[in-house]
Amino acid sequence: MEIDWKTYDPGKFYDEMISSPGNPRQSSRSVAGYLQRLSAKQLARRQLAADLSIEEMGVTFTVYSEGENIDRTWPFDIIPRIIAQKEWTQIEAGLTQRMTALNMFIDDLYNDQKIIKDGVVPEKLISTSKSFLKPCIGIHPRHNVWAHICGSDLVRDNDGTVYVLEDNLRVPSGVSYMIENRGITKRVFPELFRKHDIQPVDDYPAHLFDMLASLSPRPLDYPEIVVLTPGIYNSAYFEHSFLAQQMGAELVEGSDLIVSDDDCVYMKTIAGLQRVDVIYKRVNDEFLDPEVFEKDSLLGVPGLMRAWRAGNVGLANAPGSGVADDKLVYTYVPEIIKYYLDQDPMIPNVPSYRCDDKKHRDYVLENLAKLVVKPANESGGYGMLVGPHSTVAEREKFARLIKRHPRNYIAQPTLNLSTAPTICGQRVEPRHLDLRPFILQSDRTYVTAGGLTRVALRKNSLVVNSSQGGGSKDTWIVDTGSK
C-alpha cells in the first residue's frame, strides 16, 4: 500500500485533504507529500505501531450487548485530519457564540421565560420536553451558566460549508480519545511535529480543572473536585478515570457521597467525611438524586439537588441543561442566538423539519427516502433513519412512529458528509467523518484546538458513532503561515 494521490478520488464529496485526484489542499500539502514518500512497508509499520500503543495504553470503550460487557479498543487511523488555523479561528468564535446563547437560553427557561413571552419559541417546547426538569426552576447557578461542558458535532457538506449537526449538553464524551490520539500520532510521526506548527490539545484537563474550580462555592485555592461516574460498566468509564487522573481529582461513585443535614456534600474517606465542592457529573440527570428524580436509582446521591439548590456544591453540567440539546430546540438555535445576542449565527444549522408542524410533517412523510429522521431526545445514533440507505419496511415503521409521536422527531436532508483519506486494508480510501470539538464555559470560554474526528470506517457509511463501527483520527489545527 503505497500512497499515490493521483489514484485517490473523493468523487462528488468534499475531501478534507485532497481537492481532486493528485491535488492536496494548501493546508495539507506538506503532510500529503510526506505520506506519499513513505514506502508501503513504512506506512504499514506505523499503523501497526499505533495499534500496539493503543493496546498498551489500554484505550478502550465498553460495548454493552447481549448482557455482556466487552472492552473494545478504539479503532484509530494514523492519517491526521487537518484544518487550517484561519478557518478554525472562525469556527471557535462560532462555537463560543452558540454556547453563550444556549446558556442564556437555559437560564431564561428556568427563570423568567422571556423568550417564550416574546413569542420567539413556542411554550410547548418546554411543556413537551422530557429534559425540562421542574426542580430546577428558579435556580441561578454561578455565572448563570448551566452547560459548562459541551460537545457539538460539526459536519462539512459538499460545498465545504461547516454546519452544527447537534449539541451535546448532557454528558458529552470523547475528549479523552482526542488527547490519547494526539499522544499516538506524536509517537508515530514525530518528524511531522517538528516541521509543522500544530496546536497542542493536551492542556484540556488543566482547563477543565480551572473551569470546575470556578464553580466552587468556597473561595479556596484547592477546592475538592470529584468526577462522579456510574461505574465500571458504563461505556465511557475509561474516560471518567482518565480525566480524574489527569486532573488529580477523586473518581467517585454515588455510594461514595452523602448529603448531610447541613445540605453539604461529603465523600466517605478513610479519614472520615470530607466536604466536596464541585462535582463533574457523568451520571444522567434522571439518576442523579433519588429524592427528586428516579426513585430507585443506585447511581445517584440522595439529597444532591438539595445541596445544589442551597448553593453548597457546584454541579457540571447543571441538572436540566439537557433541555437545550433536545433536537426540537436545535431547530430554533438560530432564532435563540439572534434573540439573546442580536447576532447572526456564525456557524449555520443544518436545515431541519419539525415533525410536529403539519406542513413540515407532510413534507417529511412524502420524502422519507431522501431525509435523515432523528428522535428529538436520544443520542448515540440509535433509533435514527438514514433515508437513502433504508428499506421500505424501515421507512414504513418511521412513518408510523412520526404520525404517532410527531413531537419526538425532526428530519434533515441527507448531507454529503466530507471525507478524508483513511487506511482501509491495503488501500487508502475516502471515508466520511465529522468533528466533535469540546467547549468549556463558566466565567470564561475555552474551545479545544480541533476536537475528536470520528470516521465511519465502513465504506459509504455515514454513521460515525464508536458503538456502531466508527473509528477516529487525530485532528490538527495547522498554521500554514509559519515554519
Add this chain to the structure above:
Amino acid sequence: MLSRVAERLYWSARYLERAENTARMVRVFSYMMLDMPKGVGINWRQLVEIYGAGEDYDSHHRTCGERNVINYLLSDLSNPGSLFSMLSAARENVRTTRDLVPSEGWEHVNELYLFAKKRLSGKYLSKDRYEFLSEIIMRCQQITGLLAGTMSHGPAYQFVRVGRNLERADMTTRLVDVGSATILAPGVELERLENRLWTYVLRSLSAHQMYRQNVRRRVKPEQVFSFLLKDTDFPRAFAHTIGEIVSCFSHKLPNHDEPLRAGLRLQRLVAEADASKMHGDALHDFIDVLQMELAELHDRIVDAWFLPDMVNDEQKQVMS
C-alpha cells in the same frame, strides 16, 4: 482516600492470600493423606471442616471422597470460598481499583485468574495437582512481591498489607488447629502421629526449614506452637502478621484508635499464652479465641475506615 477504594484493596489482598493459603492447605493435606496410617481417622472431610464449611458442603454433596472435596475446594464456583471463587473475586476488586494498583499488578492478577480458569475448567486435578497448586502459590507470591516493589507504600498499599496479613493470621490459626490433633480418632496412639502432624503443619506454611534454623531441634509440639504463633520474625507466624498490621495502623493510617486497640490486644494474648499448656482441647479452645479476636479486629477496621457515615458530627466539623 475513598473508603470504597480502601475496602476493595483490602478485600483483593485477602482474597489473593486466601487463594494462596487454600493451595497450601490442599497441597499439604494431599501429601498427608498418602502418608498417614489407615485407621487414625483422618479423611478428606476434615479438610472441609478446617474451613468451617461442613454444612455448606453437605448441602451440595452426599459423599466425602477425594474427588468431591478437591473440586469443592478448588474449582466449585458455588462455593464462595473455593480457590477459583477467590481468584475471581480478587480480579473483580483489582479491576475496579485499577487506577491505584500498578498496571503490571492488574495484569498479573488477570493472568493468574485466566491460568486457574483454564486448568480448572471441567477437569479434576489428580496427578498434576501438586504442580498446579505450587504454580498458584508462586504466582500469588509474585504479585505480593510486585506490589511491594512497585506500589507507593502510602495508605492504598497499607490496606493491601493489612488484608494480606489478617488473612494470613487466620490461616495460620486454622493450621495450628490441625496440630491440636483433635481431628484424630479417639484412642489413637498420639505421640508418634502428633509429631508427624506438626511436620505437615510446618511444611504447609513453608516453615519447616525456618523452624529448624530457629529451633535447632527435631519437631516438638510445644516448640512448633511457639514458633508458629509467637515468633515475631517468621512472616507467616501469627505474632509477626499482627505486628505488621499494628505497624500499618499506627504509622500510616488516620483515625486508627479502635483497630489499633484490637490489634494490640491480640498481640498481648499470644505473647502471654503458655505454650507448655497448649495441647489437644486446650489448644483448640485457644485457637477459637484467636479466631474470634480476628473477627473483632476486622469489624473495627470496617467501622474505622469503610463506614465513615458513622462518623459523628463533631468529627465532621474538624474534617471539613
